[in-house]
Amino acid sequence: MLVQPETKGTRIRIEGRVVDGDGAPVPDALVEIWQANAAGRYNHPLDEGPSPLDPFFLGFGRSGTEDDGRYWFETVKPGAVRFDKNRLQAPHISVTVFARGMLNHVATRLYFPDDPETEHDPILHLVPEERRKTLIASREEAGGAVTYRFDVVLRGALETAFFQAASAPA
Amino acid sequence: MSVTTIGEIVRGDREIFPPYLYEAYQSTRRRAPSLPLVEVPLTISELTGPGPAISAITSEDADLTRNAGTGGEAIGQRIIVVGRVVDENGSPLPNTLLEIWQANAAGRYLHKRDQWPAPLDPHFLGMGRCLTDREGQYRFLTIRPGAYPWRNHPNAWRPAHIHFSIFGPSTLSRLVTQMYFPGDPLHELDPIMNSIPTDAARKRLIAAYDHGVTEPEWALGFRWDIVVRGDFATPFESNGNR
């Protein structure tokens, strides 16, 4: 739960499963997310705005997985953050997964299928085209509440695209 | 122009870090990524991270011998674990959140998945946290954890260890690793430790006994320094409860 009643922005739920190379649920994973607030500002000294901070939003969440590999977060949709001087990145959430049997953690991003900027995102374009869909959540709506479903596949043909970061800033 | 990637430094460094897939560690066969990692430039999303924000709101709870809230004290050999958290240039990381978790003195975790026949200790949760001070120093008071069996291979035992989680200033400094104790004969039998490629790198996971940290009539002292992101980085792993 990343939101409080005072938090600004559109409420969303992120939900998904962590599965292994056999398609079996990973019941002992730890999923961490990091995101900008609804205005597109990270709660971090390196992000100097000009978008405003939200005193009621840290942008960090942690969820263990259940027996069926499921995790969830209640948060707000992040705003767009900068890519370089002239360009913005599409709204996204950084996702990190830790688990027993993973000697290094894995890092990826969740993108929104219904955001017009997603298809233009400069980072998403670095992912081989056939794997881009693994980073785009699917949208579900029930009773006015929006859930973005984002499964993390650790291994195999449908494996989620994981990142390693280059040392050079964008 | 050749660009050294953080990926190479942090994940791919064959000298220091384990591969994702290490056959002797059974679970990696189903959980290690098999496709190439996608190399991405560092944007504001990677250069920031939750460390500073969550450090500001965390209360200190660095005494695992008494933080169960029962009023009682955990059973076991009392130990003090101290060290410094520095970056690759040797600069201390102040005000950084460290979380630790560990088995109790008998080698059992307080966790529903841990059901082996060793006693639980009602006064021991096995979790603690603290912030580094201005010089990047941390200090925990806890009890020495026991070794425990696991199902990786017949008669498999994990050497005594303490799990450490460090946030640091950005997503790049995020680190989860294990600290081991000196002189443990189980080290060389442990596939998790052996997945670290070199002896020098493995040694960086082993704390040193420090008589200067030991307090008379009270507790034994161990020192373990942590380097995040860089050539001398502490080997890390991703780890849930085990």
Ligand SMILES: [Fe+2]
């Ligand atoms: Fe453990």
